[in-house]
Amino acid sequence: MIKGKIHSIETFGTVDGPGIRYIVFLQGCPLRCKYCHNRDTWNKNGGTEKTAEEIVQDALKYKTYMEFSGGGITVSGGEATAQPEFLYEIFKLAKENGLTTCLDTSGCTKASDISDILDITDTVLLDLKHMIPEEAKNLAGIDINTAIDFARYLDEKNIPVWIRHVLVPGVTDSEENLNKMGEFVSTLNNVERFEILPYHTLGVHKWEELGLKYPLDGIPQAEDEDVKRAKDIIEKYGVEIYNKLD
Numbered sequence: 001m002i003k004g005k006i007h008s009i010e011t012f013g014t015v016d017g018p019g020i021r022y023i024v025f026l027q028g029c030p031l032r033c034k035y036c037h038n039r040d041t042w043n044k045n046g047g048t049e050k051t052a053e054e055i056v057q058d059a060l061k062y063k064t065y066m067e068f069s070g071g072g073i074t075v076s077g078g079e080a081t082a083q084p085e086f087l088y089e090i091f092k093l094a095k096e097n098g099l100t101t102c103l104d105t106s107g108c109t110k111a112s113d114i115s116d117i118l119d120i121t122d123t124v125l126l127d128l129k130h131m132i133p134e135e136a137k138n139l140a141g142i143d144i145n146t147a148i149d150f151a152r153y154l155d156e157k158n159i160p161v162w163i164r165h166v167l168v169p170g171v172t173d174s175e176e177n178l179n180k181m182g183e184f185v186s187t188l189n190n191v192e193r194f195e196i197l198p199y200h201t202l203g204v205h206k207w208e209e210l211g212l213k214y215p216l217d218g219i220p221q222a223e224d225e226d227v228k229r230a231k232d233i234i235e236k237y238g239v240e241i242y243n244k245l246d
């Protein structure tokens, strides 16, 4: 059995997918988000090695809580799809053992290239970085059209998705971006939840610990009123925003 590179594990996650979840954060990310709160995940050669069997066996210790709450296993990152064979093995074993599966991704991988994984994925958490291609490239190093196609693929296959968007003052909160976001998401029929995640600076220390300059130094955290404004713009498109202000 192949071994994957693991950054960390959270045994009792309550925000990354439905119910109580066992969350596996994989090591390695091809993106370069300026606000990355897990800067220590980027290096694909770091982390600790484990097999999918070790992961799922450990997750099964919490099966009662997961079943009771409608939860299961979530694989996040870094970027979970950057270790596709390993991700597939975790999900396959999870399903064989009666656990639901949730993939947390930026959508940077062509969906049809990982169709075997998506066939056994119950929910996708899709973090849409920015709807304007040049801005997405500049902010996160992603070709946003790949993520948009990823979202369309999930819709075609009727795989439930939670869309997420990090609201960064002066970076992702332009009317143009938020209008495009609302317009696009309103075309999808598989969205179970749309969350606006207010930008925070809790991950800055990880950059500092690595001796790196934080790229968004000086940008303020998003406040409740920023989220409210973004919510109002997006909801004009008939898309309901789920957030803690409600």
Ligand code: SF4
Pocket: 029, 030, 031, 032, 033, 035, 036, 037, 038, 039, 041, 077, 078, 079, 106, 140
């Ligand atoms: S996708 Fe996530 S882990 Fe990767 S750079 Fe962006 S915020 Fe960091």
